[in-house]
Amino acid sequence: MSLPSQVTLCDVGPRDGLQNEKQTVATEHKVELIQRLQEAGIRRLEATSFVSPKWVPQMGDNVEVMRGIARRPDVAYAVLVPNAKGLEAALPLKPDEIVVFTAASEAFTQKNINCSIAESIERFAPVVAEAKARGIKVRAALSCALGCPYEGEIHPDQVDRVAAQLKAIGVDHLGVSDTIGVGTPRRVQAALERALKHFPLAEVSGHYHDTYGQALANVYASLELGVATFDASVGGLGGCPYAKGATGNVATEDVVFMLNGLGIETGVDIEALVDAAAFISKVLGRPPVSRVARALLAKRQA
């Protein structure tokens, strides 16, 4: 079985990661993090979100962050947008992509955004249409695609059903998100297979949390299906909002280490990435949670 020869990594650290850290990080540090990521070879990243600062105060400096970045033409800058108001606020900053979100779990959607899955999709259908009319690519993050903190295991048919609805409103790309990190390789493959019924291989990505240490095994299992786009978070930024003290997003450097070993091109310099992880971890006043950053930093000290 041959694996993809090239993988695109989307670093979600500056948004998904920092949003879930307890501390709010200064704008200049966010900008420096993004700068370091693009210098390390990251060509796709989630820069910030345009959710109301009432709900997500950590991203209240979204305009300043977008203005602060020395943007490169070869990097795609994505921003999270929950609704028409968010899109309106984001448009002047010229994001390359917007990210809308729903979940494969009804209970999670109710608790998280206070509506049903169908309502959530209906609600952002005009946002998708508006973004596409302006030539902005639309990614949808499908949370709880493997498991839900309220419902438990999620059947792949749920992914199938919601993926079809997202495709129908014009979403370009589907991110299959294991929000609570309970997925294991074969179940991840089953979820991806359902997503691939509706989206082409290049437009399905894996977004795996390492809460139970399964993320890299799940990335490997995804590669076996030909999936070649993954979200990851530098330094493992983000933690897990459902289990305090547990890890969240898989660390970008852990993914890169595996892909390097598999001979798969990412264009990312792992040492520069570890520098970026060390930088932001220092800002947060704690060591990086990723295995690779810890090991490589320990090796440098030795």
Place this chain on the structure above:
Amino acid sequence: MSLPSQVTLCDVGPRDGLQNEKQTVATEHKVELIQRLQEAGIRRLEATSFVSPKWVPQMGDNVEVMRGIARRPDVAYAVLVPNAKGLEAALPLKPDEIVVFTAASEAFTQKNINCSIAESIERFAPVVAEAKARGIKVRAALSCALGCPYEGEIHPDQVDRVAAQLKAIGVDHLGVSDTIGVGTPRRVQAALERALKHFPLAEVSGHYHDTYGQALANVYASLELGVATFDASVGGLGGCPYAKGATGNVATEDVVFMLNGLGIETGVDIEALVDAAAFISKVLGRPPVSRVARALLAKRQA
């Protein structure tokens, strides 16, 4: 591709794990750890070693540990034995298995046991013969099978060559050990394939370190070849002697979580295993390093 329906886990925490912890653990705590492991469903474990206490003071209480365990007939107790003297000391304690060790790297063998690979094998050939004459199973741990702290990447042909030599002297079982954790799935499969030229599927095991977070992906890749025996260390005990602050042995509970998700039987109760991890981590005065223990303990607290 179908995976094995059942996996045997050998918990190496009491020996390989505790030997590489800075602190020496009291005999009673070692005995309690073993007790807890067998109560959690572990049916194969590395109990202690019979290396000179001059070299490994942490295992100086090997006799007391072996005498202290309430042995079960359905559990195989292995002990590490470096030479004839070690075997002689171990025999009265009636181990079910002995473990001898060499490496796939010449430089490592020189630095670690001060001889060539060939000499190391020659040296323990009579130990193997003696153990077998007494009906004791002999496992060989092949260290640095994927990479070496001195030589770097190890070619799978090295595994092939040393596996043949170990088979020739009567070794029953080969443990392919990624001592520094640099292996990635396809390279691990290549190493295992060479081992499988000389040993049957049931007599090849994977011993993976999680230093770079790759261990579970490597276990999954091994399962794809039909390999169904793995070493792991409760709580991720052991650390990495080559990178201070980095992780070593893959945690047993992380492996069990993945195998549970894959529908593969292990006979191990993950909650009882996490209790054992919490117990020994408390003895060591630090939290468990494993993702699963951290997440499940955090969930219990919530």
